Amino acid sequence: xxxxxxxxxxxxxxxxxxxxxxxxxxxxxxxxxxxxxxxxxxxxxxxxxxxxxxxxxxxxxxxxxxxxxxxxxxxxxxxxxxxxxxxxxxxxxxxxxxxxxxxxxxxxxxxxxxxxxxxxxxxxxxxxxxxxxxxxxxxxxxxxxxxxxxxxxxxxxxxxxxxxxxxxxxxxxxxxxx
Amino acid sequence: xxxxxxxxxxxxxxxxxxxxxxxxxxxxxxxxxxxxxxxxxxxxxxxxxxxxxxxxxxxxxxxxxxxxxxxxxxxxxxxxxxxxxxxxxxxxxxxxxxxxxxxxxxxxxxxxxxxxxxxxxxxxxxxxxxxxxxxxxxxxxxxxxxxxxxxxxxxxxxxxxxxxxxxxxxxxxxxxxxxxxxxxxxxxxxxxxxxxxxxxxxxxxxxxxxxxxxxxxxxxxxxxxxxxxxxxxxxxxxxxxxxxxxxxxxxxxxxxxxxxxxxxxxxxxxxxxxxxxxxxxxxxxxxxxxxxxxxxxxxxxxxxxxxxxxxxxxxxxxxxxxxxxxxxxxxxxxxxxxxxxxxxxxxxxxxxxxxxxxxxxxxxxxxxxxxxxxxxxxxxxxxxxxxxxxxxxxxxxxxxxxxxxxxxxxxxxxxxxxxxxxxxxxxxxxxxxxxxxxxxxxxxxxxxxxxxxxxxxxxxxxxxxxxxxxxxxxxxxxxxxxxxxxxxxxxxxxxxxxxxxxxxxxxxxxxxxxxxxxxxxxxxxxxxxxxxxxxxxxxxxxxxxxxxxxxxxxxxxxxxxxxxxxxxxxxxxxxxxxxxxxxxxxxxxxxxxxxxxxxxxxxxxxxxxxxxxxxxxxxxxxxxxxxxxxxxxxxxxxxxxxxxxxxxxxxxxxxxxxxxxxxxxxxxxxxxxxxxxxxxxxxxxxxxxxxxxxxxxxxxxxxxxxxxxxxxxxxxxxxxxxxxxxxxxxxxxxxxxxxxxxxxxxxxxxxxxxxxxxxxxxxxxxxxxxxxxxxxxxxxxx
Ligand code: SF4
Ligand code: SF4
Ligand code: SF4
Numbered sequence: 001x002x003x004x005x006x007x008x009x010x011x012x013x014x015x016x017x018x019x020x021x022x023x024x025x026x027x028x029x030x031x032x033x034x035x036x037x038x039x040x041x042x043x044x045x046x047x048x049x050x051x052x053x054x055x056x057x058x059x060x061x062x063x064x065x066x067x068x069x070x071x072x073x074x075x076x077x078x079x080x081x082x083x084x085x086x087x088x089x090x091x092x093x094x095x096x097x098x099x100x101x102x103x104x105x106x107x108x109x110x111x112x113x114x115x116x117x118x119x120x121x122x123x124x125x126x127x128x129x130x131x132x133x134x135x136x137x138x139x140x141x142x143x144x145x146x147x148x149x150x151x152x153x154x155x156x157x158x159x160x161x162x163x164x165x166x167x168x169x170x171x172x173x174x175x176x177x178x
Numbered sequence: 179x180x181x182x183x184x185x186x187x188x189x190x191x192x193x194x195x196x197x198x199x200x201x202x203x204x205x206x207x208x209x210x211x212x213x214x215x216x217x218x219x220x221x222x223x224x225x226x227x228x229x230x231x232x233x234x235x236x237x238x239x240x241x242x243x244x245x246x247x248x249x250x251x252x253x254x255x256x257x258x259x260x261x262x263x264x265x266x267x268x269x270x271x272x273x274x275x276x277x278x279x280x281x282x283x284x285x286x287x288x289x290x291x292x293x294x295x296x297x298x299x300x301x302x303x304x305x306x307x308x309x310x311x312x313x314x315x316x317x318x319x320x321x322x323x324x325x326x327x328x329x330x331x332x333x334x335x336x337x338x339x340x341x342x343x344x345x346x347x348x349x350x351x352x353x354x355x356x357x358x359x360x361x362x363x364x365x366x367x368x369x370x371x372x373x374x375x376x377x378x379x380x381x382x383x384x385x386x387x388x389x390x391x392x393x394x395x396x397x398x399x400x401x402x403x404x405x406x407x408x409x410x411x412x413x414x415x416x417x418x419x420x421x422x423x424x425x426x427x428x429x430x431x432x433x434x435x436x437x438x439x440x441x442x443x444x445x446x447x448x449x450x451x452x453x454x455x456x457x458x459x460x461x462x463x464x465x466x467x468x469x470x471x472x473x474x475x476x477x478x479x480x481x482x483x484x485x486x487x488x489x490x491x492x493x494x495x496x497x498x499x500x501x502x503x504x505x506x507x508x509x510x511x512x513x514x515x516x517x518x519x520x521x522x523x524x525x526x527x528x529x530x531x532x533x534x535x536x537x538x539x540x541x542x543x544x545x546x547x548x549x550x551x552x553x554x555x556x557x558x559x560x561x562x563x564x565x566x567x568x569x570x571x572x573x574x575x576x577x578x579x580x581x582x583x584x585x586x587x588x589x590x591x592x593x594x595x596x597x598x599x600x601x602x603x604x605x606x607x608x609x610x611x612x613x614x615x616x617x618x619x620x621x622x623x624x625x626x627x628x629x630x631x632x633x634x635x636x637x638x639x640x641x642x643x644x645x646x647x648x649x650x651x652x653x654x655x656x657x658x659x660x661x662x663x664x665x666x667x668x669x670x671x672x673x674x675x676x677x678x679x680x681x682x683x684x685x686x687x688x689x690x691x692x693x694x695x696x697x698x699x700x701x702x703x704x705x706x707x708x709x710x711x712x713x714x715x716x717x718x719x720x721x722x723x724x725x726x727x728x729x730x731x732x733x734x735x736x737x738x739x740x741x742x743x744x745x746x747x748x749x750x751x752x753x754x755x756x757x758x759x760x761x762x763x764x765x766x767x768x769x770x771x772x773x774x775x776x777x778x779x780x781x782x783x784x785x786x787x788x789x790x791x792x793x794x795x796x797x798x799x800x801x802x803x804x805x806x807x808x809x810x811x812x813x814x815x816x817x818x819x820x821x822x823x824x825x826x827x828x829x830x831x832x833x834x835x836x837x838x839x840x841x842x843x844x845x846x847x848x849x850x851x852x853x854x855x856x857x858x859x860x861x862x863x864x865x866x867x868x869x870x871x872x873x874x875x876x877x878x879x880x881x882x883x884x885x886x887x888x889x890x891x892x893x894x895x896x897x898x899x900x901x902x903x904x905x906x907x908x909x910x911x912x913x914x915x916x917x918x919x920x921x922x923x924x925x926x927x928x929x930x931x932x933x934x935x936x937x938x939x940x941x942x943x944x945x946x947x948x949x950x951x952x953x954x955x956x957x958x959x960x
């Protein structure tokens with residue numbers, strides 16, 4: 001497993017994401033977080049993971065792990081179609097910006113978020129926003145759950161196959177139990 | 179800037195001591211006795227003159243940095259790791275460094291337009307004389323150069339006057355660039371203020387370039403009915419000799435067309451253009467044809483259709499000579515800024531150059547004299563075309579050849595990992611190797627023609643050529659109509675729409691500008707333009723964006739320019755021209771303040787920007803912005819308080835300027851009538867924002883067109899668009915409506931029930947509509 005950016009030229013700086021080598025790692029981070037938030041981009045509804053879409057995993061995870069969801073782009077539409085109402089609808093850079101503000105009280109106004117999970121954004125957009133957070137939100141942990149290495153997250157998968165991605169997502173879900 | 183001088187230039191004079199040519203001298207400040215408007219407070223502002231205005235904007239719209247690189251390697255102290263709160267050896271912080279790089283990019287952009295303008299003005303003065311009157315719009319335009327009047331406090335009357343403006347631009351850009359030196363400006367906000375200054379200078383130089391060429395070359399003069407011209411690969415008559423011109427600076431192309439006309443060859447040769455030279459050629463002669471935006475370079479050259487390639491400056495692929503060489507297409511470089519390693523043949527007789535190009539003794543020539551370019555290009559193409567014709571077949575791979583190539587693919591996916599749009603190339607290759615070209619044909623629509631995939635391919639498969647082979651039907655059917663760039667907006671048009679815009683009854687002006695680095699193809703841009711024209715916004719466009727909008731057909735086979743009016747009015751799609759014509763869009767906003775509201779323009783930047791910011795619901799959209807020029811153009815809009823939306827690649831500009839709708843304290847203005855502070859809500863909410871999808875962009879355009887000055891009727895109309903688009907495209911009612919309703923009369927009647935219940939829930943309180951300004955009275959007083 002390597003720490004090579006998915007888009008070859010998008011090499012990061014000296015501080016790079018640690019690899020999520022098994023689902024337990026992501027699960028433990030989510031478990032430890034007090035105020036986690038999901039930032040879900042438009043591609044989440046396009047990616048097929050066998051009979052499901054990526055967004056279906058997001059919804060399942062958000063429900064089981066009690067994670068608030070911010071829908072960026074036009075992802076809100078896709079959530080609503082699936083009977084799930086995100087906590088907030090806003091542009092990805094807007095939520096990114098707010099997450100760098102230690103005084104911001106979160107999407108529900110109940111206190112700052114301590115973990116942001118990114119998934120389904122265009123690669124370079126997630127790359128740059130995560131870079132903003134890496135540099136300017138020292139108290140926030142970040143995870144990328146895309147199947148490509150996001151060097152600017154705190155934790156990321158490496159570039160993994162769809163099959164292994166599904167296994168990992170199922171693993172995170174499975175570990176939660178019903 | 180200190181005192182400005184008048185430059186007198188005498189082309190030729192007979193004196194007792196002999197015949198003097200090209201005499202120039204300076205005699206103090208440019209007199210403007212013919213202009214009775216009083217001089218404002220800030221003519222020829224230096225870098226820090228408008229700093230207060232900049233900091234006022236930046237207080238609302240704070241930079242959100244998205245470092246695209248954590249290191250700095252600008253001096254030999256480095257590389258320095260600036261991650262987090264680390265500092266460089268010079269002491270600079272990450273925010274400082276990001277703003278510094280933005281300033282660097284903006285300086286590159288502004289320098290490019292300024293140098294372009296300088297070259298153009300110098301050439302036009304040589305050809306037509308410094309006393310040539312500026313005439314960008316005949317009797318329809320009295321405010322001939324709104325940005326120049328606003329920034330410099332001068333009213334240029336002749337080509338020669340424009341040199342004074344360019345002297346100023348060049349001086350400013352030199353100083354701005356100096357700020358990026360190690361151990362110079364390191365404060366992020368001061369750097370951002372300089373970015374805004376750079377943007378203002380950029381618009382000034384663009385205005386100079388365009389009014390110079392419109393006046394001297396007699397391009398359409400603020401003409402809403404400029405002719406419809408051909409655009410698209412399929413519009414070229416390939417049986418004729420074909421010249422391709424690429425770039426932005428039109429004199430060589432003009433000389434080509436003049437030579438053809440003088441020698442009665444106009445009907446015998448196809449002159450085709452890519453990028454803004456293409457646009458400006460069609461403004462000069464509607465017989466010229468545009469192939470498409472910047473991303474069409476490789477596919478068009480590789481098609482083998484052009485028999486000669488002439489390049490001037492900006493946005494030209496630096497490997498154009500390598501590509502042309504493969505097909506034995508001669509290349510003529512015409513700009514000192516882009517010599518391509520070719521021998522300088524400017525001083526040689528045309529016959530010798532033509533012989534060498536014909537015999538293949540040389541791949542190309544550098545000719546720094548546009549007139550000579552005209553002679554050589556036309557005469558060479560007449561000969562090479564006949565020679566190439568024997569061998570010339572349209573160089574698109576056949577599908578069979580493409581399938582054979584695809585069979586060599588090893589599925590390593592290096593191509594996809596190199597593709598800026600992360601296109602699923604390897605999957606499409608697999609499908610093609612199994613005789614199914616549909617996936618690759620779909621990629622054609624989203625491909626920006628960068629050929630990074632080819633550079634990365636481990637099997638040296640000519641991937642882009644395969645994509646074009648799969649998309650051949652689309653390519654050959656690319657034949658559309660584009661309304662030639664009209665230039666400026668007429669004073670009378672401004673008079674007619676000024677009121678409705680300022681009161682909010684025309685919901686907004688939306689300008690689709692910039693390059694073709696689209697995330698999902700160009701159709702998205704055309705769809706957005708059509709959506710907003712149908713919503714009776716005034717849609718303006720320029721450059722590659724204008725081309726892209728034209729390369730779209732409705733069910734009747736018509737392009738948007740055949741359907742929508744070219745007047746500056748509600749429901750129109752207005753192509754102002756090339757990149758440099760962007761100054762007419764900012765110029766129109768400025769003219770609303772001057773012509774409609776009768777504010778003094780002259781040297782009065784901050785007051786006018788404050789007016790535009792608070793009253794003119796204009797929004798820029800650079801959906802495919804790629805270049806440094808796009809960065810400086812955007813910066814020029816920001817300083818006028820006009821927000822800019824970029825596509826998902828736009829986060830790579832390294833920082834956004836975002837408002838915080840949840841910070842009530844940020845959204846107070848002074849009421850000029852009462853002097854009181856009034857909460858007006860987050861309008862416009864952001865100054866520079868990258869969005870992810872076209873749906874999100876459309877909602878954002880509607881939202882960012884709200885202004886504090888909107889009347890209730892205007893606000894209700896704008897809210898209708900915002901809410902309607904949000905519901906339709908994002909699936910729900912927006913949750914921030916309460917921030918935009920100031921009084922019950924603002925609520926759109928058709929949505930009253932829904933909105934009233936939201937307002938109750940949000941504990942909304944009524945406020946007033948002020949006479950809004952961000953400049954407190956004491957500052958505004960002289
Ligand atoms: S300019 Fe400053 S941060 Fe950059 S390399 Fe030199 S010392 Fe380091
Ligand atoms: S040429 Fe097209 S497919 Fe190839 S890398 Fe560039 S955008 Fe992607
Ligand atoms: S880089 Fe070349 S060999 Fe590798 S997947 Fe792409 S086309 Fe196939």
